[in-house]
Amino acid sequence: MKVLEAIGNSVIRQFAYVGGLTIQFWSGLRASRRVLPVVGKRGRWRTAMRQVVAIGIDALPMIGILSACAGFILAIQVAAELRRFGALQLVVNIVAVGFTRELGPLVTAIVVSGRSGSAISAEIGTMVVMNEIDVLRTMAVDPVEFVLAPKYIAGMIAVPCLTIMSNLFGILAGAVFMYFSTDMPLTVYLKAVADAILLRDVFLGLLKSSAFATIIVHVGCREGFKVRGGPEAVGQSTTSAVVKSTFLVILADLFFTAIFYMVRAE
Amino acid sequence: METPIISVRDLTVRYGSHRVLDGVNLDVVRGEVMVLLGGSGSGKSTMLRQIIGLERPYSGTVHVLGVDLNRCSAQELKAVRRDMGVAFQESALFNSLTIEENVSLPLRELTTLADPVIEIMVYIKLAAVGLGEAGKLMPRELSGGMKKRAAVARAIALDPEILVFDEPSAGLDPIVAAELDDLILFLKHTFQMTILVVTHEMASADRIADRIAMLYQGSLIAIDTKEAFLASTDPRIRQFLDRKPDRIAESTTVQQRMREFAGITVGGK
DSSP states (O other): OHHHHHHHHHHHHHHHHHHHHHHHHHHHHHHHGGGSTTTSOTTHHHHHHHHHHHHTGGGHHHHHHHHHHHHHHHHHHHHHHHGGGTOTTHHHHHHHHHIIIIIHHHHHHHHHIIIIIHHHHHHHHHHHHTTHHHHHHHTTOOHIIIIIHHHHHHHHHHHHHHHHHHHHHHHHHHHHHHHHHHOOOHHHHHHHHHHHOOHHHHHHHHHHHHHHHHHHHHHHHHHHHTOOSSHHHHHHHHHHHHHHHHHHHHHHHHHHHHHHHHHHHO | OOOOSEEEEEEEEEETTEEEEEEEEEEEOTTOEEEEEEOTTSSHHHHHHHHTTSSOOSEEEEEETTEETTSSOHHHHHHHHHTEEEEOTTOOOOTTSOHHHHHHHHHHHHOOOOHHHHHHHHHHHHHHTTOTTOTTSOGGGSOHHHHHHHHHHHHTTTOOSEEEEESTTTTOOHHHHHHHHHHHHHHHHHHOOEEEEEESOHHHHHHHOSEEEEEETTEEEEEEEHHHHHTOOOHHHHHHHTTOOSSOOOHHHHHHHHHHHHHHHHHHO
16 A cells, blocks of 8 residues: 555646646746846846856856767767678768657757756755845746746757757767768768758757757746755755756657657558 | 835645645835844745745745736736845845946946946945945955945846835844844935835834734734834743743753763763
8 A cells, every 4th residue: 555655646746747847848938938138127138048058058168078978979889880891981971860759959969967956956046045045036027937948948059059059079080980980081971971961850859859849948947947945955856957957858858759750650 | 005015925835735825914104114033943034035936835825016916917027026135044146246347237228328327326336335335345355244235236227116125134243233223224225115014023123113013933923013022922922022032941951961961972982
């Protein structure tokens, strides 16, 4: 009986979490209008741009290096297999398609979740602990609009941009590999890449990455707003922000990939 | 008597089965300084959070400026909050913003004033609390007393009718605490504000209060003018006024236990 109770409890808790996240998502969406330039509230857009720098530009070196590594690893791994069939030129296709559809968005999401998801939850958690969120509420300022919405807009801008950069670095790493293993010149490589990927792949990758951005920002904010107590609760919130957002990102990735696959198969 | 500006009726707050506030009634009249006294755990912070509309009660009502905080529309609540400034205990300044930006935040958020006007208003508010020159500093560069004054400047940025202080003198030395008391009196006289101060500092209450209310274990045991309160004979109030501990630990017992403890440690070696 105890076991059943525990399972039931945890299931209810998961549902409550998803419910809270959904409510937050809608209020965040409503508040996002106020962040846009010209039509929105003054100052919000500037806050959002500052966040774009923090989430996007500051993450660029890390995304670049990691994507290049991942692209190189992918090329080496598949080359070992493809060489046996004498189909080494297919490495180009695999790297190009693999990155635009899958690895680019995923590598970006994992890096952003580790860098910015944790930073967001720590920032908001500290604001909760220091009563700053209460101050906003007593000032009749909506914390979701003031804190969450600029970060959400920033994430929706920065993460797809980072994904494009990640695709670029990953594919260029493939070029380096092909140059050294088969003396394939860069121009030939790029032409092969252009033949291999469809514009649709790129767009679907970007669609996925904006879904990942939504997950990362909202989970980060949710964990931050949930903080009660002292500094150690802030620490726990950053950990669970990273763990939960990475988990949900991969779930969402599976979901999207399956949908795209089914749509294409028809 | 005119209608009270803050009116609390039969307010009961429970956390689980524990009653933090038990049927509290309190009226604050326009233009007075009401001090809400109470020891640790008396429920005074909970009461403050109810009055500023951060938490919902189990039962009872809180009316501020004639609006029921728990049954009004979002628009009405927003209007009430514009008319009520809150200075929190730990000052709660936004650490990532300068003092000026902190004070200008309510102006930027809730008004459509032009930037130069906001700048002037911010300077006036900062000057009113004696921080005219500190606008460009970050909160971490200020002392505890200055931080609290900056928080007051932020609370009065929109010229509220009601100002609420949570433990204004907590963590301050007596001189700075007295300066803050003077600031409260200054605000009352200059801006005709209604001020509610939640504190456990009797000295501060004595300086600023027009009326004093005292919470004891979740119930309001006295609401009276300062003079009548100070002359009260209620043992619970006298204990508070005369700084008597609840239960005096016998010093000989304590000494003996410490000696035992030390003896055991030494003997164990």
